Amino acid sequence: MKSTLPIAPAILSAHEDKFINLIEKYERQQKIHPTLLITGLDGVGKRSMVLQLIQKLFCDQPGKSLEACGNCKSCKRALSSQWLDLYWLEPETGDDDTKLGTHKIEAFRELKTKMGLGPMEEPFKVVVITNADRMTLQAANSILKTLEEPPANWIFILTATDASRLLPTILSRCMEIKLRPLESREVYTILQQIQGAEFQSSKARFASRASEGSISRAQYFMEDETWKVRDQLLGFLSNPASEWMKLIEQLSSSQRALQLSLDIIESLFMDLLKSSIESDYAWVNEDQKEFLLQWQESKKISSQKIVEVLTQIAEKRPFITLTLNSKLLAQESLIPILGML
Numbered sequence: 001m002k003s004t005l006p007i008a009p010a011i012l013s014a015h016e017d018k019f020i021n022l023i024e025k026y027e028r029q030q031k032i033h034p035t036l037l038i039t040g041l042d043g044v045g046k047r048s049m050v051l052q053l054i055q056k057l058f059c060d061q062p063g064k065s066l067e068a069c070g071n072c073k074s075c076k077r078a079l080s081s082q083w084l085d086l087y088w089l090e091p092e093t094g095d096d097d098t099k100l101g102t103h104k105i106e107a108f109r110e111l112k113t114k115m116g117l118g119p120m121e122e123p124f125k126v127v128v129i130t131n132a133d134r135m136t137l138q139a140a141n142s143i144l145k146t147l148e149e150p151p152a153n154w155i156f157i158l159t160a161t162d163a164s165r166l167l168p169t170i171l172s173r174c175m176e177i178k179l180r181p182l183e184s185r186e187v188y189t190i191l192q193q194i195q196g197a198e199f200q201s202s203k204a205r206f207a208s209r210a211s212e213g214s215i216s217r218a219q220y221f222m223e224d225e226t227w228k229v230r231d232q233l234l235g236f237l238s239n240p241a242s243e244w245m246k247l248i249e250q251l252s253s254s255q256r257a258l259q260l261s262l263d264i265i266e267s268l269f270m271d272l273l274k275s276s277i278e279s280d281y282a283w284v285n286e287d288q289k290e291f292l293l294q295w296q297e298s299k300k301i302s303s304q305k306i307v308e309v310l311t312q313i314a315e316k317r318p319f320i321t322l323t324l325n326s327k328l329l330a331q332e333s334l335i336p337i338l339g340m341l
């Protein structure tokens with residue numbers, strides 16, 4: 001199992017309503033649906049909710065909320081990988097450890113040989129299959145029969161970003177729990193709880209508003225590089241001619257730098273666009289509000305022009321992971337902005 005962040009209480013409260021019925025029924029009947037599927041965008045807290053649910057199922061201190069005690073022997077064991085009643089199946093990762101691979105059939109074969117072996121320490125055995133939408137067809141077919149007729153007292157918890165990518169036969173066996181994207185204020189509180197003493201409110205305000213409801217996306221925007229790139233982009237908007245070469249050099253240094261800069265450009269321009277439409281709009285780049293409005297006014301940039309540039313940038317995005325010439329792509333992505341100045 002991958003290392004996990006401490007579970008922020010705000011993640012639990014954001015999604016608690018989705019689990020309460022399940023927990024109440026479990027407290028009453030000591031029974032739970034044997035194949036659960038937790039779905040939601042990347043970074044809405046699926047892993048935290050799985051961990052919490054496991055703790056709740058095994059916790060020695062029953063109670064009618066989703067929160068487990070976190071301190072009993074069972075709660076502590078649920079967070080460690082050293083527990084025979086709990087299996088985590090994760091997709092293999094790619095060579096660079098960043099790209100997510102697929103679930104291979106071998107892991108499921110191994111699981112099947114373990115099933116039925118050994119006495120149970122707890123009333124249940126739990127199998128977690130993360131990113132279940134990344135099973136190869138072969139792997140999906142091999143686990144299908146097990147999910148159709150799970151062994152007595154075994155619970156399968158699957159997670160997926162995109163439920164439509166699961167085999168319909170698997171989907172129909174599962175009770176789906178859909179997690180919604182988080183609200184910006186929830187993301188802000190979660191960042192505060194995760195980061196503790198390192199929390200910086202101005203960065204978190206920006207990151208939570210830019211997060212699109214995802215904690216992982218907010219964390220991506222919390223990194224120092226984000227602020228460096230944003231300063232460069234703001235410098236470019238003020239002095240395009242003198243900053244152009246330096247900016248292109250920097251943006252083409254990695255796929256990530258280019259990705260990040262397009263994300264930031266979008267957030268800057270979306271601020272201008274949305275604030276012109278919604279009177280109570282909460283700016284993502286609140287600290288740059290005055291600069292951006294002045295810039296737009298002095299360059300006489302219409303909303304129509306902003307929409308055009310955003311569209312052109314969106315068209316370049318799919319090429320970021322494909323291009324062999326990142327410098328050319330960086331230039332092509334930023335030229336529409338030069339054109340508007």
Ligand SMILES: [Zn+2]
Binds near residue numbers: 060068069073075
């Ligand atoms: Zn406990």
